[in-house]
Amino acid sequence: MAAFCEAFTLCTLAGAPTHAPLGLEPDADRVLLTDRGRTVTLYKVSDQKPLGCWSVKQGQTITCPAVYNSETGEFIVVHDEKVLQIWKENDTNLDKVFKATLSADVYRMHSLPHTEPLVLFKGGAVKSLDALLAAPQQEIENIFSDEVIKWSDAFMGVEQPVLIFITEQDGNYFIYVQQRNPCILQKFKLDQGNESSTPVSFAAYLKNKIVTLLCLYSSGCVCKVLVPLQQSGLEEEQILPKSLLIRLVASGTIHKGTSIAILDKDHIAITGSLQSSDSNMRDCVSIWNIKFQTLQASKELPLGTTGQCWCYGDKLFITHGKELTVILYKCETSSLAAAVGKIKDTQTSEMKTQPVNWSMLQEEDLVWVQPDQSLPAKGESKRLLRSKKNTQLENLTTEQLLLMIKDSSQNIIEEKLQMFLSGTQMADFQASVGCIVSALMDRCKIESSFYPHNCLVQLVQTQGVSYSMCPDLMAIALEKTDVHLLQLCLQQFPDIPEAVTCACLKTFLSIGDDRLEAMNMNSDSVAGCVHSQHNNKMEKQTKIIQNGFSSELMEEDGCDTQLIQKSHVMDTSEICPIGPQKATLLNTILRSAYSETFLLPHLKDLSAEQVILFLRYLQYLHMKCSEEVTTDLSGIFSVTINQIMDWICLLLDANFTVVVMLPEARGLLSKLHKFVRAQVRFYSELNKIEGSLKQLQRIQHPEDGLYSIEILKLV
Template sequence: MAAFCEEFTLCALGGGGGGGPPQGPLWLEADGDRALLTDRGKTVTLYKVSDQKPLGCWSVKEGQIITSPAVHIFETGEFIVVRDDKVLQIWKEDDPNFDRIFKATLSSDVYRIHSLPHTEPLVLFKGGAVKRLDTLLAAPQQEIENIISNEVIRWSEIFMDVQQPVLMFITEQDGNCFLYVHHYNPYILHKFKLEQGDESFLPLSFGAYLKDKVVTLLSLYSDGCVYKISVPLQQSGSEEEQILSKSLLIRLAVSGSILKGTSIAILDKDHIAIVGCLDSPNSDVREYISIWNIMFQTLQASKELPHGTTQQCWCYGDRLFVTHGKELKVILYKCKTSSLAAAIGKTKGMQVSERKTLSVNWNMLQEDDLMYIQPDQSVPAKDEFKRLLRPKRSMGAKAQLESLTVEQLLLTIKDSSQNEIEEKVVKFLSNTRMPNFQTSLECIVSALVNRCKTEPTFYPSACLVQLIQTQGVSYSMCPGLMAVALEKTDVHLLQLCLQQFPDIPEAITCACLRTFLKLGDEHLKEMNLGSVADYADDAHHSKVEKQPKVIQNGFSSELLEEDGCDTELTQKSHATDASELCPVGPQKATLLNSILRSAYSETFLLPHLKDLSADQVILFLRYLQYLYMKCNEEATTDFPEIFSVSINQIMDWMCLLLDAHFTVVVMLPEARKLLSELHKFVRAQVRLCSELNKIEGSLKELQRLKHSKDDSLYSIEVLKLF
């Protein structure tokens, strides 16, 4: 999961001419804790980022202007900048007089200089030619050829491919974009044309990274979409202009509104940062910087920029440099590796062997009878599956003609009755050839949630359940959905969200936990929450036979009695241990298991657990104790796989609860016995681990012993481990 950390101001930005609004820097380059800032006028400043102090500042004379960003030559420690389009100026950090530094006037205008460690800097001219810096310094007035004509360079970047630099730049001419790739040793130039989409939307910003000899180019368009273009570096000798196709990577939508980004920065292969503005319904345009996970297509973090921005963003290391008002901000961030486990925190921990795949008898289904199902998507239960089936083939063309579009359904949601909306949604979901299925679901759910907020009597629960069961909805797509379900105390909908959404914030998870614990068992009896309820009901009214002499996972009643710290609690005369009975009803147990299996991060979850009341904490701890006892029995629990919980999940939640409410629990008299029993569980586990450590040490010692082999002798050897 990606998140913003602390932020601070690096420096103030200069205003525009005549005291106008602040202008963004020409460029910023950072290396470790040092940042080189080039403004659009006359100054180049070197900063130490952690101290927010300038280490040096150099300015050109009056009448001169910096036209290309300054760069740092790593090997020599020199800096180089271009002024007035053609004049190269090179200096070192300890040069006090900027007027007396080395200068070289070139014969053609420079677009930008690119530098990489252990390579000679490359100079990109506005005509598209690329030259090495040492070649230019040897003959500054050499003739520079023009590769492009009537094209304007919009973006450029340099990469290192097999110890050789590769420079890429994008040009624009009459709405068409072209990509040029320069290779060295040997010198090769490739030209591509980028696929042109809707002419009304233009590319605003580009970013790229190199992996496995393929450059992945990301392009941010004015319609709030990010497209992906793959550029292979190994090309055939064909001189024909190739067209590179683009594919939609992510649509920057927040609660139904399009985030119109203007700057993109690549954080890693799975995360990007976007600076842009969000149009709210009341025409209040607000600017944000946000982090998006492009693998799971979710918004990970967002921060508003209330003082405005010049729409510029740079990323170096774990720092984002963003213009904000009249200042240049440094925002620290963190991005975990983009696997499903890292993106959503604590996962359900289900082993591959435990996964349960529901099979379908495809011979009983016609080809066109199934609605759209995403790859690796589970098939719904039998009664739910019937509602998702398309109309029979006998309806034929009539069903096709009556299919709804997203726009028609959104108009229906605005003012139609609840029953009519539910019928239209079922009809809409029956369309198997629906384009942009996930985007359509997002618009529909957002429209339903918005109407629920504005019209308290409107709440299409069954309709929302069907949309969630398509498994095309996530929390990030519509954050208001679970908030409305909590307000309506719709525990069935909340349970489905907890089971299917991988990106639920910890605050919402704790809100669901509080709601489940507050509800009485009588209120939940009428709800069908899953087959696990049957198991929990049997366990609630029956006692499982136990064999005290058998030690499972380090647990034994004899050990508990032997190690007990309170003799009153270990009397063998008691008939039934309270921990053997489930302290909650079967339906509530089902809901609590959904909480235990939900994804979370301990850092973010712990503060919200403190909102639980003392009674709720005790009840939840007793239920966790009950689950712990079941997991330690000789016979394993028979929960269905989608509801089962592991011993690690139980212990993690138990520790989190005690950390959040330790003082309160210690002061409660009714918690004394519970804490004592939990303490005995821990001592039993410690004893087991201690004995295992002894065995491990003995076995290692035996491995070190070297015995001489004599096959002619027969002997019996007795080993005493402890």
């Protein structure tokens, strides 16, 4: 069986929804996205954040997807057909990186592990990157003149890279296989048979010196072609036969924007426009079992798609509207029992028969029976079945709820929304929630008095909303100073821009503690870290050194003794400078994802008072973490000492000049300086212990089984 797992938005695509990216290249947990314009962006998938962005000059256009050379750690891109540029991740300006102009137009570059990237020219020639860099203006031969390349891919064989590409001329399709060592070029003709349909997408994999090519035709058929890598010795052009694997639609045609991707030897993914049972075309992504010719899973894409799909690891990267969506999937070992719906129950160790409508699987491509949707028992009465049907009909649809949002009162909308959320979740639940949030935001813009706080909180708590799905949500929450909703968004949204994060930080720092006391929010993130002044005085009496921190070590530091003497009157670092509600909000900021490059400019917008207040709170958290053995604070949404130190560094980097000029910040900076010196001394002693332990390991122990115990005491 195969199924879709969670899905999230990686980024927002530039241009119109139909403006598809030029390409996507993987690099472990990172992907390199090239748009159809001037920009190449590197994203970290797990963090859903950009790591770097590079653009060519105005007037230049990228014509070939950028690739990553893992051997040299460099990125390569081609713009304006012939101009090749190479740069590294720490380069910020493409005008200053290596550039070379080639003598022929490039169609595509392919990067493989442990070898140089391959460059495929539009005339059919294939060159390695190092050979081109040695002589960029070398003459490039044309393998053909009237054929047009439609698709290409590269694989790593047993001893050498293999590149395969497909060309088209006057309705005929040709397959070329280029092997590098030795340099062998094979040409085959694809058998069209008696069909009038044309190929719209290709996918391939290499195994046992045979390239298995899958072709998706406009008739809705997926065919398999076996391409051998060994020469047959025949001089005439060889025609490769094809065999039918699966038929996706019963009749009609599919749009050209539909693509195919190989998940494993038994499963494929189809993305784009497929025909439904009502003869309508709708956009979706589906997983098919080509071994048993069954539909395993499907997910509708209501915002539309260009049909582009990239499969890396256990993730599908799909264009959905103006977003690049990542969908996790799983494919279990294909078996007949799973194909016909007989799945073993691990709790009862019995075989339960699941109903499968074979005609619907063949004709209605979006039908998939969930494992928990079993048929009713034989003894169940028709009256009970009829009552279940009536109950299902009473469920509120997304369209009905959207109409109510336009003119109904907040109480009615809240009541109907609860009914909608309590009902059975449909396959496109996330898209429906996004449409509802957008409708609520549209009415908030029109009516200033309309702000359904409870509805928005419920929708965010469904975990079906992201920032990129509805950017206006946090903007209006900031305008209304809805800190509870902002806290939920910061905790659940993985794709919040750094500018919005800093806007939330400014709001949290500026709002008064007395106003926050009346608000309802989760305070688990400050459990155990915000104490009263009396508790801190009791803790001050202890002199146990943990994690390298001790007040005595602070006082033994020779610099600024006058400040230390004054601090005995009231040590503000031991008293939390803010209330628990504000501490909860600031801890949410500390735990949010960010990129330093994009965050630093926005931190400069903080006022001097806000910077000092935030630094004092960070100093307090650092002191509490230093006193704890676990180096982090208790609570579900607690912060770690690494997050605290990172934010201290970010604040000082962005506002160092402002902080230095403020007299009230002198004591704060002195305290932070002493913390750093105490930690340095502590880790220096740890290094000494490490050296001593390594020396003890080198000593030969006697073989009579005797041993000794040595106690090392830190002074």
